[in-house]
Amino acid sequence: MKKNAIVFTGGGSAGHVTPNIAIINELSQGEWDIHYIGSIKGIEKELISEMNIPYYGISSGKLRRYMDKENIKDLFRVLKGIIEARKLLKRLKPKLVFSKGGFVSVPVIIAASSLKIPIYIHESDLTPGLANKISQRFADRIFTSFDEAASHFPARKTTAIGSPIRREIFSGEKERGREFIGFTDERPILTVMGGSLGAKKMNETIRESLQELTSIYQIVHLCGKGQKDESLINIKGYRQFEYISNELADILAATDTVVTRGGSNAIFEFLALKLPMLIIPLTKKQSRGDQIQNAESFLKKGFSLTLEEENLTKESLLESLDKLEKRRGQIINNMQASPMSDALTVLIKEINKHRR
Known part of the structure; x- marks a missing residue:
């Protein structure tokens, strides 16, 4: 039986990768064909390659909130990354793209949206980073670690669940x-x-x-x-x-x-x-x-x-x-006494809804 493909993305720091690893480790590899799209030289490449998960590096530019001459160069890097990600996604045909944020995730999210591939994102921090601020408009579901963070996203598609913690x-x-x-x-x-x-x-x-x-x-x-x-x-x-x-x-x-x-x-x-x-x-x-x-x-x-x-x-x-x-x-x-939910179980349940 042909397995369902899923693509994970996120990088720039270990914090954008370890929650993805937690989810990957819980998914049944008998049912899911797992792939990862990240930056060419980021820490995510090292961490994911150790897991023997197929890894694809794409062009990505740093996202800045301030004026800088590098912004023009990085805009072209992001555009190149979108083209590269779209080519990969057309070949992989994933049922879902799951993003943990970081600048490399933006080209993947935009490419997935253009191909009408469902998109889930998770925001770890109390307020969203720039990557997830951009990505939220393309996402089908948004999950947050903090209750306070949910107010920064559209209520109709956002759920506060805590952080997916490695078993x-x-x-x-x-x-x-x-x-x-x-x-x-x-x-x-x-x-x-x-x-x-x-x-x-x-x-x-x-x-x-x-x-x-x-x-x-x-x-x-x-x-x-x-x-x-x-x-x-x-x-x-x-x-x-x-x-x-x-x-x-x-x-x-x-x-x-x-x-x-x-x-x-x-x-x-x-x-x-x-x-x-x-x-x-x-x-x-x-x-x-x-x-x-x-x-x-x-x-x-x-x-x-x-x-x-x-x-x-x-x-x-x-x-x-x-x-x-x-x-x-x-x-x-x-x-x-903390009422923290089991975010990892919640995410696995939501992801598995996209199986055939």
Whole structure:
């Protein structure tokens, strides 16, 4: 029996890819012929290729909210990407295109719309990124992680469901995690995650505070590609990695407290795992402010504390972590009371409606 084709798209950061991976892992490959369209050199290519999913790179231009001479060049890149995506979609004949956003998704969405292929999009953040602002007019269904985000889209086709969380994130074992890191049960474990690209000021402040932090915690520092400090490899109770993939579930199972950026997918995973978190969001100089809004939402709901990067120092970090530990019990209670739905199950059910 011929399988139904489905095309996923989204890229630019791991946050635009990992939810797609979560969905792909749940779809029956006996019923679905799965393909991925992304950028030619983006992180999505590396992550998807590891899964042996057919991957197609297309031309894409950066989407900017400001005037820049590069906008003209990028307009032509987007037009080229639309032509390339349309050619691919005509050949693949998917029953559905599913997008997680990022600038590479826009040419795919426009091409799919021109071919009358059904389109689903998911918005992770509290307010939509520019790619999903453009894509919403072409989408048949829109899903959001935050209830607050739904108000930014047409009500008739928008549903707030939470974030699609990878099932494997729940499969970790505490003892296996401790063994992998080389830690004991004598002190709690603090995991620091700066995102797939790292976080320079976070990394520097953590390292500046190591003497004080290692008297309280054992520290796992996921610092980003090229961000390891080889002079610190022999410090007891401190392990650093550029990036962790297969062992992440075990490390999180062993983790007691998290210091993290404010990316939606990550903080929803920590919420699901009931891990108290200190969120240090990207500044508005580094982003459109979405992580600040995500952090504010979690703070209001009592899931976390926030420390603005502009205020990040050794002293403020230690003070914030102390405050977090004092509120640990209440934060975990708030997380346990959260009415978060199983977004992954919802999406799989909706996608499967497009089977023959």
